[in-house]
Amino acid sequence: MVRSSNRLWLVGTLSLAWYLGSAALVLAGPGAYPISGYWFFGRSSRAAWRAALTKARATGADTAIQFGPRPKATDLGELRDLAPFALSPELVAKAVQDLAGVAPDAEIRRVFRYGAKEQFGARLLEHSAYERSVRIGDTIIWRLAFPFDSSGRPSELPVARIVDLVFVSGSTKDSVAMLLAEAGALEMQVFVGMPTAPQHPTYPWDPWGTVMPTFLRFANRVLGDYAQRFGASEAFVGVYQSVELPVAARTLRAALNCYRDQHVLVRQKLPGRRIMVSPYWDARKRRPTGVTADSVRRGIIHIARTDVDIIAPQDSRGTGKVGLFWDVEASAPVAAGLHCVTGVGETTYGDAYHANTRRFYQAAREAVDSLTAEGITVDLWANLEGFAPGKGIPCGSFTTSQRTTKERLDRQIMMAGTYPAKLVCYMWDSYFTCQAGHPEPLADTILAGHDQPIVVAAAREDERLVLTGYHLAGGQAEVSDGDQVLIAPPGTGVVKRRDPGESGRYPDGLEWVEWAWPAGAGEACRRIRVRTARGWSQTVILGE
Incomplete structure (x- = not known):
């Protein structure tokens, strides 16, 4: 955790004055809004990162979190037609031709593409006879090979019988490097999104177990690259595990296995950096995914045993899977904004949900405390969903969900209670920056009312x-x-x-x-x- 100090608030104040004008001078300080971390999309310039982080810093944020890109299965024909490969179609044909010269007995089994706004270093390349990078304008393409013998065990490339190819498209405008630089200047901490396991083609909520050997070898290279490029960055405090799973007594075994396998690599390549996960929970009685507080308690224990440092359960109010009501309000009708949620409709809170947000975070805290007694240390955070269910005025091109209000965020903070150690929010972009039918962006409303009780x-x-x-x-x-x-x-x-x-x-x-x-x-x-x-x-x- 980055420690706050007089210097920190001075830096924040000077930056705010630059971005927001002199009125911002009263906003920085210990009396900030309780939410202190946000998810962010990538950006293509340091100025863009500086503007976003400075405004978030003004509200009280000291933490930036990013999702990790996901390798996607493709084939050579499709790859040729996709950007940026379509700009240089000979790249794909040359990759096949060169592989035949280096590994004459190898068959190309699978092809993946991986898009990242990053400029990886030499650590990404391991097979010098074949692997290389090519620059096309501001885009950099790396072609990588992952060789196996006939039984599926990793092998040397020249004697391989099976090869999986991964084509990485990156950028000379390295968003992660710029984020770390700007966050460091504001004394903020960053959880970089590590590679996300490929989705199962039939069960997309599961990691694709069949391709995990290739994915883990690829992820290991990326983590090694991070260690080499960002090892000295004080802002780089950890990685974010983007594979999501439900908090439940009976949860997704494939996701838990993915966690265990990938987290071993983090410990090896990035010792001292923390691993953060943000699972979700569902309290709806009329859905098979709905769970009780006892199930949440056991689910947190399952997740903690995959060697994580921070569990930040999504409060699930943005999706309507859990309600913001007190026990004494169980007979009250649900908020009108929840009528559109499957399994809720026009009913009472008690009929719709097994429990409220408060009881779920209480159960999570009980689980974490029981783990502490066993010698397993995990921090409990809360990920308060900063959006609302339903369709209406879009809040950015990536979603049909609606932006929420400060009044509802205040209620989410209230319902989380004293159980989490830190409050973070999905997400800054663009739920806090769009207007979407409101008089001003949500970030501005928070800046104006950051010290309301x-x-x-x-x-x-x-x-x-x-x-x-x-x-x-x-x-x-x-x-x-x-x-x-x-x-x-x-x-x-x-x-x-x-x-x-x-x-x-x-x-x-x-x-x-x-x-x-x-x-x-x-x-x-x-x-x-x-x-x-x-x-x-x-x-x-x-x-x-």
């Missing part, structure tokens, strides 16, 4: 009311049973605050604030919210 938990301790959340200090606490409303008298104020850079398992900026329990408030007074000069928080339920 968010309560995530409430507890009564004797005659004290202790609230946990963000930007609560100095506020007024309101306690209600739905009819009467009572104002809690001021207490001792801030009991504790999680400062940026402090070690621990709570998100930066989380604070515990104390009020006196209001006289006359009975057991039914469980609905609590806080008002500060920046507005009202949403309502939290005491004890949930």
Whole structure:
């Protein structure tokens, strides 16, 4: 984790002033928005990366995450017609001709293409007699060979009987290198997307086990290249595993096997770097994929045993697989925006879902704590989905999902509670940068309201009311049973605050604030919210 410091906020402030103007000077600092990491697409210039990261930094982000490209099966004929190979069709024919000269007894078994906005180094090439790179404008193409003997064991290329070819198309405008450089200047940390296992042709949610020997050898080269090119980068803190799987007691065995095999390579090539995964969960009762909190608990343990460092479960509100409701709201109708979700429709939360977001993150925390007792250390983060289900005004060319609102993001933060150690969000591009029918981009709304109060938990301790959340200090606490409303008298104020850079398992900026329990408030007074000069928080339920 990159430690925050006075220098960090000075760097952020100067960069913000350059990008956003003098108004941004009040936005950088420990009182930022609780979400501190985002997924980003690649970019073709350092200026583009600088602009995106600087604005994200202004909201409080210190982490950038990227997906890894996926090799795609193809054939030589199709490859010739695809960009960028169509610009130089002789490349494919020459690859076949040269292979026959180097490995005369070899048969080409499979062909893969791999697109990356990167400029790999010499570490990608292992067979000097055959493998090489060719530049076409700003594009670089690497042709790689993965030889096997007749029984399918790896062999030397000249005596190979079977060869799989991988054609990598990269760029002289290395997006990953530029990301690391700009993130380093802002003292941000980056999880680079490592290669993603090919999809099974029949069961696309599974990694393709048959081709894993070739994929793992290819991934090993890429990881070795990262070690060589980025080993000295302080911003490069780890890799992101892009293969997704459900959090469940009975989960995808092929994905777990892929995790284990690929993570061994990370430990060998990138010692000290962390491995992050972001699985998803589904609480819908009317879908066969729906699971209970107990199943989530066991699923987290399965994933943790594949040698990961960070598990950041998707809260699944963007897809509507889980609802943002309190236990006492189980009989309430689901939000209108969830009516379009398969297996939900117009019903109540209790009829639609096995459990709410809070219970799932609680189960995940229980699993992580039980692993700690066994000597297995895993950090639990929360990936809050920054989009909404349904079709409407597009928010970028890559999706038909809708952008969400800050109000709903605040509620997602509230429902995750104190269980995750860090809050990240899928994704910055372009859910936070598009307008899509709203007055302004979501990022601008967050910048304007970054310090509005968010309560995530409430507890009564004797005659004290202790609230946990963000930007609560100095506020007024309101306690209600739905009819009467009572104002809690001021207490001792801030009991504790999680400062940026402090070690621990709570998100930066989380604070515990104390009020006196209001006289006359009975057991039914469980609905609590806080008002500060920046507005009202949403309502939290005491004890949930």
